[in-house]
Amino acid sequence: MLFNSFAFLIFFPVVTALYFLLPQRWRWLLLLTASCLFYMYLIPKYILILVFTIVVDYVAGLLIAPAQGARRKLFLVCSLIANIGALALFKYCDFLSENLAAFARALGWNYSLQSLHLILPVGLSFHTFQAMSYTIEVYRGRQPAERHFGIYALYVMFYPQLVAGPIERPQHLLHQLYEKHAFDYDRVTSGLKLMAWGLFKKAVVADRLAPFVNGVYADPAQAPGPVLLLTAVCFAFQIFCDFSGYSDMAVGAARVMGFRLMRNFDSPHLSRSISEFWRRWHISLSSWFKDYLYIPLGGHRCSTSRWCVNIGIVFLVSGLWHGANWTYVIWGGLHGFFILCGTATERARARLAAALGLARCPRVHATLSIATTFMLVALCLIFFRARTLHDALDIFRRLPTGWGLLAQPARLLESLHGSGLRAMALGLAGALLVEMVQVLQRRYALLALVNAQPWWVRWSLYYAGVAAVFFLYGQEGDQFIYYQF
Amino acid sequence: MKRLFLALLALAAPFAAFLGLCEVRLTRVPATQLAAKRVLLARQQAAVEVLILGSSHAESGLLPAELGAPAFNLAGPGQTLYYDHALLDKLQPRLPALKLVILPVSFLSLESQLDEGPERWRGYYYQYEWGLPHRDWHLAWHVRNFSAYFCYGQEIGLQNILWGRIRDATANLDAWGGWTNRPPPPGGFNADGSPVRLSASARVALQRHHSRMKPEHIARNTQLIEAMARQLQRQGIRLVLVTLPVAQAYSDGMNAAAYQRMQAALRQLAARHGLTWLNYTGDRRFTDADFWDADHLNLAGAQKFSRLLRAELAAGHAR
Numbered sequence: 001m002l003f004n005s006f007a008f009l010i011f012f013p014v015v016t017a018l019y020f021l022l023p024q025r026w027r028w029l030l031l032l033t034a035s036c037l038f039y040m041y042l043i044p045k046y047i048l049i050l051v052f053t054i055v056v057d058y059v060a061g062l063l064i065a066p067a068q069g070a071r072r073k074l075f076l077v078c079s080l081i082a083n084i085g086a087l088a089l090f091k092y093c094d095f096l097s098e099n100l101a102a103f104a105r106a107l108g109w110n111y112s113l114q115s116l117h118l119i120l121p122v123g124l125s126f127h128t129f130q131a132m133s134y135t136i137e138v139y140r141g142r143q144p145a146e147r148h149f150g151i152y153a154l155y156v157m158f159y160p161q162l163v164a165g166p167i168e169r170p171q172h173l174l175h176q177l178y179e180k181h182a183f184d185y186d187r188v189t190s191g192l193k194l195m196a197w198g199l200f201k202k203a204v205v206a207d208r209l210a211p212f213v214n215g216v217y218a219d220p221a222q223a224p225g226p227v228l229l230l231t232a233v234c235f236a237f238q239i240f241c242d243f244s245g246y247s248d249m250a251v252g253a254a255r256v257m258g259f260r261l262m263r264n265f266d267s268p269h270l271s272r273s274i275s276e277f278w279r280r281w282h283i284s285l286s287s288w289f290k291d292y293l294y295i296p297l298g299g300h301r302c303s304t305s306r307w308c309v310n311i312g313i314v315f316l317v318s319g320l321w322h323g324a325n326w327t328y329v330i331w332g333g334l335h336g337f338f339i340l341c342g343t344a345t346e347r348a349r350a351r352l353a354a355a356l357g358l359a360r361c362p363r364v365h366a367t368l369s370i371a372t373t374f375m376l377v378a379l380c381l382i383f384f385r386a387r388t389l390h391d392a393l394d395i396f397r398r399l400p401t402g403w404g405l406l407a408q409p410a411r412l413l414e415s416l417h418g419s420g421l422r423a424m425a426l427g428l429a430g431a432l433l434v435e436m437v438q439v440l441q442r443r444y445a446l447l448a449l450v451n452a453q454p455w456w457v458r459w460s461l462y463y464a465g466v467a468a469v470f471f472l473y474g475q476e477g478d479q480f481i482y483y484q485f
Numbered sequence: 486m487k488r489l490f491l492a493l494l495a496l497a498a499p500f501a502a503f504l505g506l507c508e509v510r511l512t513r514v515p516a517t518q519l520a521a522k523r524v525l526l527a528r529q530q531a532a533v534e535v536l537i538l539g540s541s542h543a544e545s546g547l548l549p550a551e552l553g554a555p556a557f558n559l560a561g562p563g564q565t566l567y568y569d570h571a572l573l574d575k576l577q578p579r580l581p582a583l584k585l586v587i588l589p590v591s592f593l594s595l596e597s598q599l600d601e602g603p604e605r606w607r608g609y610y611y612q613y614e615w616g617l618p619h620r621d622w623h624l625a626w627h628v629r630n631f632s633a634y635f636c637y638g639q640e641i642g643l644q645n646i647l648w649g650r651i652r653d654a655t656a657n658l659d660a661w662g663g664w665t666n667r668p669p670p671p672g673g674f675n676a677d678g679s680p681v682r683l684s685a686s687a688r689v690a691l692q693r694h695h696s697r698m699k700p701e702h703i704a705r706n707t708q709l710i711e712a713m714a715r716q717l718q719r720q721g722i723r724l725v726l727v728t729l730p731v732a733q734a735y736s737d738g739m740n741a742a743a744y745q746r747m748q749a750a751l752r753q754l755a756a757r758h759g760l761t762w763l764n765y766t767g768d769r770r771f772t773d774a775d776f777w778d779a780d781h782l783n784l785a786g787a788q789k790f791s792r793l794l795r796a797e798l799a800a801g802h803a804r
Contacts, residue, residue: 005626005627005628006626006627006628006631007626009628020486041623042623183486185488185489188489189489189492214603218603218693219689219692222689459495462496463496463499466496466497466500467500470500470503470639471639471643472639473639475606475638475639
């Protein structure tokens, strides 16, 4: 089920009302049932994969907790193999098979393996990672094994964050499933406001930008360089508003019922470096990789060469996590490369900034850093969005071409005509509003500021927000981009 | 909880009122081509002897006025065999004079489904205007199925309410669903008004068509044609399958294997059910001057083709 769907508009109030009406001892069952329905609305049979991972990890948790030494490790490894195996089967099998076949062809061998063409279960990477974090934390002794099967199942399946995160940790979410949450008007309205803000980002910004971006990426060979660059920028805003909009709705929906989910985004487009960007973008995933891959590999407390390898591994795996395609791997690899470059050139850049006098103008320096980081992120996203590696490379080849069109604005507008220009302009205006709100949020507690206003100011804002979604929503929006992962 | 309920009610009330007003007013004017054809067909249904189904190729390529009998063009952009079947199923009992159904089958018809392509949104119009269910049940609960405001989009809704201005789509059609004032199909013209080069148009169209074609759809779509054939045979109504002409640039670029699959399936169908299949792909009587773009006939081409089809149907030709 999609958060921006009519079905959810019925589902959410019904589940929430029942949640507050039911006694505490039945609430977990209600949420588990609701989560099953939420998931099965998409492809019902894929619930079996979830059941498989839940049973495996529940049993693994119970076995790991009392075990010691090699036995403890063995149970963890078995659970990880089962989780990664399910992920590999559905997500990476065809990719591996195609690449092996291509490699064999290059060597002149006759190799062919039947592709499985399995449909990727929605949110598989998200709930698999959440389940894995449980067994790892039990293994590390930081989390007691959960004995209540229903509660454990709910930890993996909790519907607000089931299909696209935030990827929660057991220490943060499991105990909340036992807590009694009473109806609290302020908390409920705060959750609803966050959901509305998320819907604005998705429906008004991301879905307005989508037709333009989709149109250009469907046939990038037709677009001149300036249009390709504009599309890259639009996609950076689109994916941010799409994914952070989803996360806001997830956090808001959970908050309405009294649950606290972790923050997934923290103004990533205001980052001054790629490493800062990854501390602000998809925080639940980057912290997952940090805790369960980067630090076990040795983190940064090792030789420089080893650290470079660690960064490379983490970002290549992160790219692969997003999708079974070389475009994602390259996208991840580029981010890793930029982080390494950023660290290697830190002193030289500081010297250059001082020489240029930027040290005396910290705002100008910060603006330049933010703009550079944003453009690097937007350009990397060309690999993320392009249908094929060939398309992505073609876009990079074409980026320097056609800039003469800037001298002929009429022709440039003509080349954009018919590709959703008006919707794109509206989407970009919405994206700027979102960015402005984020800048303000870093300085002020915006929600508290709004709540402190007289009632007519608050209600005017509420009506304006609902009117924006009601009158400006983008019609072509359906799925959230991150649902496919 | 009561306070929350009242607050939500106060917030939603003006929008609900606006929506209600929009819905009432939008039902009064057929604002889309599908609605216009529904209204026009309701007026002509007692007299219709020939029913034309199919996609935009038939919509622009077949002129009911040229077919020599009361014919109605019910073809529409993106209309797949699933919707042809559903429309026929719904309408055939309402058409007492029906003698012939022309079912255009384009290069991509057998291997595509509307809900899998970028034009899946058209399915909401079929649900809203005709009550035809989606093939994919996930779409059954979408708000666009139930509301004209959401189905048509907020621009039409706002134009209607704020300025009382709504385009009546029947103005573009004659009484029989044929075009009188046909706007160029998307991609048919450059921004300066000059027609697109057919080679460029063919490349774009084929890329779009090939990307949405899947051989696994052939079985289901063939079954739909068979169901239509059986239904019409029971009523003594003739069913003719027609593949409309396309520009040479398009036919030259068609995936040969897909075209062979299409030919094999349609020949088999025609033989099994005694159907006529008229295939105009690669017909040299049609030149580039007959097309809007690589796969849509222009008005002159549509006249030429409709007259030719009339003559061939009268002569009982089969290709």
